[in-house]
Amino acid sequence: MTAGDGPTETELLIVGGGPGGYVAAIRAAQLGVDTTLVEKDAFGGTCLNYGCIPSKALISGADVAHEAGDAEHMGIYADPAVDLTGMVEWKDGVVTRLTRGVESLCESEGVDLIEGTATFTGEHAARVDRDEGDPAEIEFEHAVVATGSRPITVPGFEFDGERILSSKDALSLESVPDRLLVVGAGYIGMELSTVYAKLGADVTVVEMLDEALPTYEDDVAKLVRERAEDLGVDFHFGEAAQEWEAADEGAVVYTEDEDGGRTAFEADRTLVAVGRQAVTDGLGLDALGLEPDENGFLETDDRGRTDLEHVFAVGDVAGEPMLAHTAMVEGEVAAEVVAGEPAALDHQAIPAAVFTDPEVGTVGMTEAEAEEAGFDPIVGEMPMRASGRAMTLDERDGFVRVVADAETEFLLGAQVVAPEASELIAELALAVEMGATLEDVAGTIHTHPTLSEAVREAVLDATGDAVHTQ
Numbered sequence: 001m002t003a004g005d006g007p008t009e010t011e012l013l014i015v016g017g018g019p020g021g022y023v024a025a026i027r028a029a030q031l032g033v034d035t036t037l038v039e040k041d042a043f044g045g046t047c048l049n050y051g052c053i054p055s056k057a058l059i060s061g062a063d064v065a066h067e068a069g070d071a072e073h074m075g076i077y078a079d080p081a082v083d084l085t086g087m088v089e090w091k092d093g094v095v096t097r098l099t100r101g102v103e104s105l106c107e108s109e110g111v112d113l114i115e116g117t118a119t120f121t122g123e124h125a126a127r128v129d130r131d132e133g134d135p136a137e138i139e140f141e142h143a144v145v146a147t148g149s150r151p152i153t154v155p156g157f158e159f160d161g162e163r164i165l166s167s168k169d170a171l172s173l174e175s176v177p178d179r180l181l182v183v184g185a186g187y188i189g190m191e192l193s194t195v196y197a198k199l200g201a202d203v204t205v206v207e208m209l210d211e212a213l214p215t216y217e218d219d220v221a222k223l224v225r226e227r228a229e230d231l232g233v234d235f236h237f238g239e240a241a242q243e244w245e246a247a248d249e250g251a252v253v254y255t256e257d258e259d260g261g262r263t264a265f266e267a268d269r270t271l272v273a274v275g276r277q278a279v280t281d282g283l284g285l286d287a288l289g290l291e292p293d294e295n296g297f298l299e300t301d302d303r304g305r306t307d308l309e310h311v312f313a314v315g316d317v318a319g320e321p322m323l324a325h326t327a328m329v330e331g332e333v334a335a336e337v338v339a340g341e342p343a344a345l346d347h348q349a350i351p352a353a354v355f356t357d358p359e360v361g362t363v364g365m366t367e368a369e370a371e372e373a374g375f376d377p378i379v380g381e382m383p384m385r386a387s388g389r390a391m392t393l394d395e396r397d398g399f400v401r402v403v404a405d406a407e408t409e410f411l412l413g414a415q416v417v418a419p420e421a422s423e424l425i426a427e428l429a430l431a432v433e434m435g436a437t438l439e440d441v442a443g444t445i446h447t448h449p450t451l452s453e454a455v456r457e458a459v460l461d462a463t464g465d466a467v468h469t470q
């Protein structure tokens, strides 16, 4: 790490070393921009250290244990014992390899890395407070704010890492809790509920709204919720967490429904996963001359530019969709604009994935959104139960759905609930991004036997030409 005294002048100052910040730094340096990247906690940000990567590592570990112990119908008899400490150590190893990779990539591109907390002190100036040594004063020409997000807390449910857990805490437990209560059935709550249910915990989920994954279409959310129920997850909808009190082995959490009815839930550990908020406080934005919106996010144009010509914001701090791949692309775009390139971001084809069981992958418009946007949508669907590959994977639930414009047959969007939906959605994202028609996808020969054949079959279904489904 080249912390040193840090430069006193830089062309581009990037605050935050998550996927938004480090990708912006690498791209800017590649384009010859003199770049300084400041990170106060861990390079790789939430994504590599406390988010995407560690959660997916635990999901994989839980899958191995669950599948091995649930395969008697395939002639496999096993009773796996889970040592969560061992699994967490393995996960930490994955994280360490990746975060070191980020640092060495930045260094080999010539990015100046500084460990410390950056605060803007003027329109072109910032101070970086470091654990050791004097603060560094930095003058910059351009800045990228990439300070990410943090979990929202329910008032009264401050995280203590013991009874009340954040998602970060839940990724580093020493043992599987007997009883886990999850507050919030969004994607983080659902992914972690699935992990712990597969590892043998008794999982209860309380959610204020009336379905899991509330931002997804009803049938998508229902399928994921039903499969979680098959794993033993107990859902209570229309319940808002109000307060909690310590009990011998954890906590009693009190919830309230909309009629004021109170319910008590007892659990050893309670994970609160009710959303994330931008990290913009304490950043000295006023000295810079920027004001976040009422939710704390920085508004940007399609180049990542804020109200100030020389200041960009990328990733979670710039608002929805709060996804690592969006952060990375926004980082690339901001870096290219700083370097004088004609770059801009098109938000139309940003895919999203939920790593539940089965997984969910979405891109572009749903049928309802297409209607709302004035299209006359046609929809094609292929159920996974008709997929030979899904059967050989011992998976039958889910579907691939495509939405196209009836007149032009341009693909507008897709929703996939299936094993490997996070991978399947990539083909559909490419199709939407390229302005592919149904015929383009139907005319693409897909390998047999694969899950991706379901994409072609769904497209054929949209025009009434399906072969393997009726």
Ligand SMILES: Cc1cc2nc3c(=O)[nH]c(=O)nc-3n(C[C@H](O)[C@H](O)[C@H](O)COP(=O)(O)OP(=O)(O)OC[C@H]3O[C@@H](n4cnc5c(N)ncnc54)[C@H](O)[C@@H]3O)c2cc1C
Pocket (backbone or CB within 6 Å): 015, 016, 017, 018, 019, 020, 021, 038, 039, 040, 041, 042, 043, 044, 045, 046, 047, 048, 050, 051, 052, 053, 055, 116, 117, 118, 119, 146, 147, 148, 149, 167, 168, 188, 279, 282, 283, 314, 315, 316, 317, 322, 323, 324, 325, 326, 327, 353, 355
């Ligand atoms: C449990 C979990 C699972 C997730 N799974 C997925 C997934 O599967 N796929 C996906 O796309 N997204 C996922 N996400 C979301 C993803 O992690 C974020 O969208 C992504 O990390 C945003 O990147 P970012 O660069 O904007 O911010 P971050 O990754 O949050 O990085 C911001 C960095 O800025 C630093 N920082 C903040 N203030 C300062 C300061 N003043 N000075 C210096 N440094 C500062 C922080 O320490 C942090 O390292 C998940 C998130 C969580 C919590």
